[in-house]
Amino acid sequence: MKKLKNLLFVLCMTLCMCVFTACSNTDTDTYKNYVQGVLDTNFKGVYDDYMKLTNAAETEAAEIYESNITAVMNDFLSSGLITDPTEEESERLHQFAIALLNKADYKVKDVEKKDGTYYVNVEIRPYIFYETLQDKLLTKYSELSEKYQDVDIDAMSNEEYASYVAEYNEATFALMDEVLNLNEYGEPVTVACKIIVSEDYYEISSSDYETIYSTMYVPID
Numbered sequence: 001m002k003k004l005k006n007l008l009f010v011l012c013m014t015l016c017m018c019v020f021t022a023c024s025n026t027d028t029d030t031y032k033n034y035v036q037g038v039l040d041t042n043f044k045g046v047y048d049d050y051m052k053l054t055n056a057a058e059t060e061a062a063e064i065y066e067s068n069i070t071a072v073m074n075d076f077l078s079s080g081l082i083t084d085p086t087e088e089e090s091e092r093l094h095q096f097a098i099a100l101l102n103k104a105d106y107k108v109k110d111v112e113k114k115d116g117t118y119y120v121n122v123e124i125r126p127y128i129f130y131e132t133l134q135d136k137l138l139t140k141y142s143e144l145s146e147k148y149q150d151v152d153i154d155a156m157s158n159e160e161y162a163s164y165v166a167e168y169n170e171a172t173f174a175l176m177d178e179v180l181n182l183n184e185y186g187e188p189v190t191v192a193c194k195i196i197v198s199e200d201y202y203e204i205s206s207s208d209y210e211t212i213y214s215t216m217y218v219p220i221d
Helices: 028-044 048-054 058-078 087-102 130-147 158-180 206-216
Strands: 105-114 117-125 189-197 201-204
Touching (some): 028 048, 028 058, 028 087, 028 201, 048 058, 058 087, 087 158, 105 206, 117 206, 189 206
Antiparallel strands (some): 105 117, 189 201
């Protein structure tokens, strides 16, 4: 149904971080490389360390990365910020998602052993994006709503409606790019990733995955 964009919206990083397992090894450098590989696969699309430690094929690693790209895209589509995208707009959103993931700023630091458990410390600079974007879009959408306040959207022809949607989408894309290029980050935060070791495999605690994501991108309050 044709309708004006809502002025209130919610954006959240609904990314997918799969539980990766690798052959058990008590070498702390291996744990460090493993965490590096997990993060690089998810955020940067760089798979070398991950493939070496898990024996995964490049296609498997690529699927993990692509799933995160899709999650970012779906975030903007489900929130209504991008509506009925054309093929060109879909590709533009795809490239934006890659750029947003690439903004993830992390450094895999030292490995600590506490009470017999290994932790890999990851220093993260939280990327400030969503709240800034929301503020700018609320202002822009208010302007556009005033422009169309006396227009019967349902009475528009298909061509008129396509033009209307394109105007909103272009305004959204422009502000997405603007905020992306601000490169605003918060103060570094260290997340200790627990390495769960079994007889044959090790992996990162699933709760630590959630902490990494909630730290990497500052959510809307």
